[in-house]
Amino acid sequence: MRLVVASPFLDRQHGTELCIIEQIERLSVQYGWKIHLYSQRVDQVKNLSLLPSSHEGADASITLHKVSDIPGPHLVKYLWWLFANHLRRHRDRIFGAAHTDLTYSPGINCFDADAIAVHIVFHEFVSRVSPNLQMRQIRFRNWYLMIHRKLYYQLAMFLESKIYRNPRVRLIAVSSLVAKHLKTHFDRSDVSVIPNAVDATRFNPEARIAKRWVTRQFFGYSEEDFVLLLIGNDWRNKGLDPLLKAVSLLCDLPVRLLVVGNDDPRPYQQCIAKLPSHNRVRFVAPSPDVLTFYAAADAYVAPSLADAFGLPIVEAMACALPVIVSVYAGASELVHDGVTGLLLIDPRDPSEIAAHIKKLYADNLLRQKMGQAASQYLRANCDWDQNVAKTRDILEAILRERQKARRGA
Numbered sequence: 001m002r003l004v005v006a007s008p009f010l011d012r013q014h015g016t017e018l019c020i021i022e023q024i025e026r027l028s029v030q031y032g033w034k035i036h037l038y039s040q041r042v043d044q045v046k047n048l049s050l051l052p053s054s055h056e057g058a059d060a061s062i063t064l065h066k067v068s069d070i071p072g073p074h075l076v077k078y079l080w081w082l083f084a085n086h087l088r089r090h091r092d093r094i095f096g097a098a099h100t101d102l103t104y105s106p107g108i109n110c111f112d113a114d115a116i117a118v119h120i121v122f123h124e125f126v127s128r129v130s131p132n133l134q135m136r137q138i139r140f141r142n143w144y145l146m147i148h149r150k151l152y153y154q155l156a157m158f159l160e161s162k163i164y165r166n167p168r169v170r171l172i173a174v175s176s177l178v179a180k181h182l183k184t185h186f187d188r189s190d191v192s193v194i195p196n197a198v199d200a201t202r203f204n205p206e207a208r209i210a211k212r213w214v215t216r217q218f219f220g221y222s223e224e225d226f227v228l229l230l231i232g233n234d235w236r237n238k239g240l241d242p243l244l245k246a247v248s249l250l251c252d253l254p255v256r257l258l259v260v261g262n263d264d265p266r267p268y269q270q271c272i273a274k275l276p277s278h279n280r281v282r283f284v285a286p287s288p289d290v291l292t293f294y295a296a297a298d299a300y301v302a303p304s305l306a307d308a309f310g311l312p313i314v315e316a317m318a319c320a321l322p323v324i325v326s327v328y329a330g331a332s333e334l335v336h337d338g339v340t341g342l343l344l345i346d347p348r349d350p351s352e353i354a355a356h357i358k359k360l361y362a363d364n365l366l367r368q369k370m371g372q373a374a375s376q377y378l379r380a381n382c383d384w385d386q387n388v389a390k391t392r393d394i395l396e397a398i399l400r401e402r403q404k405a406r407r408g409a
Contacts, residue, residue, distance in 0.1 A: 001033040001399065004089065004103040006110045008067075008081045009041040013286050015311035016119045019174070019196050019387075020106050021045055026388040028061035033392075035062040036092075036100055038085045040069040044288075065092060075152045086110060101399050108159045114398055115170040116163070118191075120308045121181040122156040128306035128328065129237055164188060170398050172391070174309045175330025192394055195334070196309050197387040198318045200379045203291065205320035205371070211295035219282065219296050224254050226361050229297035229321075231260040231290070231312040235268070239303030239326065244271045245350035246303075246357060247280060253361055257281045260293050294319045299360050299367070303347035304329045317341065318378045320371030324356045334382065340374040 005024055010017045025046050027033040042048065047061045067085045070077060089103075089110070105113040107120065163169060164186045171191045173179040179191040221227055228247070232238045240259065247257055248271070257280060259265075265283045272281050284293070290312075294300070300316035300323045309330040316323050317340065325332045326347035335341035342356045360367055 001027075001031070001102070001395065002036065002100040003027070003033055003395065004036045004038065004100045006038045006085055006089070006103065006105045006113070008039060008078075008085075008109065009043075010037070010039055010045055011041075011043040013288060013290075015196065015309065016106050016117075018311065019117070019119075022197070022199075022384045023388050023391055024062055026384065027392060030385075030388070031392060033061075034100075036065060037062055038065045038067055038089060040067045040081065065089075073148055075148055075155065078152070078155070082110070086112075102395060102402070104395065108156070108163055111163065113163075113169060114402070115172060115395060117172045117174065117194075118164075118178055118182060118308070119174050121178060121185060122153055122160055123185040124181040125237075125306045126153050126157065160186070170394065172394060176333055177328075177330040178308045192390075194387055194390045194394075195330075195382065196311055196314065197382050197384040198311075198314045198378055199384060200318055203294070203315045203318040204379075205375055207291060208295045208319040208321070211291060215292050215296040218292075219258065220279075221256060221296060225256045226254055226299070226357075227256045227258055227297045228299055228301045228357065229258050229260070229293055229316070230301055231286075231293060232310075233261045233263050235259065235261060235263045237305050238307070239305055239347050240268060241271070242348050242350045242353055243301060243303050244268060244281065246353035248275055249350060249354040250357060250361075251276050253358070255280065255357065255361070258284060258293065258296060260284050260286055260290075262286060290315065291319070294321055297321060299324065299357070301353065301357070302326055302329055302331075303344055303353055305347060307331075314378060314382060317371075317374035318382075320375040322360050322367045322370045323374065324353065324360070334378070335374075336377075339370065340377050341370060 005020065007017065007020055010021050012018045012021060024035045028035050028047055042064055045062060048064055050064050065088060067088050070080050102114040103110060103112060104115050106117045164171065164182065171182060171188055173182060173191050173193050174196050176193050179193050182188045182191050230238060230240065230243060247255055262285065294316055300321050302310055302313050302325045304310060304326045305328060307329040313323055313325055313329060313331040314334060323341040324344060325335050325341055326344045328347060332343060335343055337343040344352060346352055
């Protein structure tokens with residue numbers, strides 16, 4: 001198979017992009033596929049070679065076709081990406097720089113994809129977070145940011161309506177929750193479901209425990225502290241507001257909150273100021289060594305308002321960390337309530353979040369059993385080789401259909 005993959009950037013610090021890296025590395029190495037990667041920025045991808053000036057690299061298993069980028073707000077950059085990668089792929093086809101069979105895209109990154117891995121449905125996402133998009137909730141000086149965000153969401157929903165309704169485009173959802181949203185908003189009942197996976201050789205109880213003492217020392221946590229962890233960007237959607245309110249309800253317990261991500265902590269300072277101790281909450285930038293954060297924590301909390309999957313949830317489970325997960329996160333499908341984690345029915349309710357945290361804090365044996373059960377379940381049912389094998393089967397089936405249609409024509 002000669003496969004085009006279109007993604008504006010790839011790295012291992014973002015869930016969607018990490019998934020694509022794991023897939024293309026295995027498709028190229030295990031199945032001998034030729035991958036043509038169209039991207040503006042790529043980091044930590046194995047077996048990657050830059051396209052020579054005018055012809056396809058004969059020995060490269062993954063060939064990078066660099067797409068130009070421009071400075072500006074996200075909306076402008078996204079529009080440029082749609083235009084620039086289409087132009088680059090069209091030029092390569094004309095001049096023979098890339099002879100390919102199919103085009104595969106994580107989300108809407110091109111108009112001519114044969115298969116799209118759907119990691120978020122903006123129609124559903126916007127309907128869930130619309131209360132947080134009111135102009136009156138933010139300061140006047142930040143209105144331009146909200147206007148930009150709304151325009152981006154409107155564009156994304158317009159493109160979804162145009163592309164996801166096309167039966168020629170094969171949709172692959174990262175969770176049954178996403179497949180349900182695609183059925184609801186676009187009447188697509190032919191969606192395949194392939195959950196994201198986790199690398200158990202990297203994320204496991206032994207690796208987490210081995211780093212625990214050093215990382216807790218680094219962050220200044222004592223053994224008496226009960227450290228909660230939340231990883232992700234767009235903290236409002238990740239449920240940071242109700243989580244902070246839940247922490248304020250547990251002032252009698254030594255609860256600490258470690259928040260990892262690239263977002264602005266200033267909107268949350270007023271809520272943090274009401275806590276008896278300001279050092280109860282700590283904001284940290286992402287790191288390639290994400291295991292450090294799991295090692296420092298006692299539990300992972302994900303009160304997401306809308307989350308197609310939530311890769312940090314399964315990474316935490318693989319590390320045998322007990323998890324508290326919103327039912328609006330796709331990864332909640334992997335959580336057997338009370339056995340491999342605790343489910344949040346209403347992630348907007350701080351009292352429900354606080355009750356789950358208190359339950360885990362009070363029962364060390366429950367935390368151990370829950371973490372072990374989660375780790376064992378993921379090791380058996382959620383690895384990247386399974387994910388890639390299913391992805392390969394679907395892409396090969398699409399290619400057979402395309403070839404059959406061409407022969408019939």
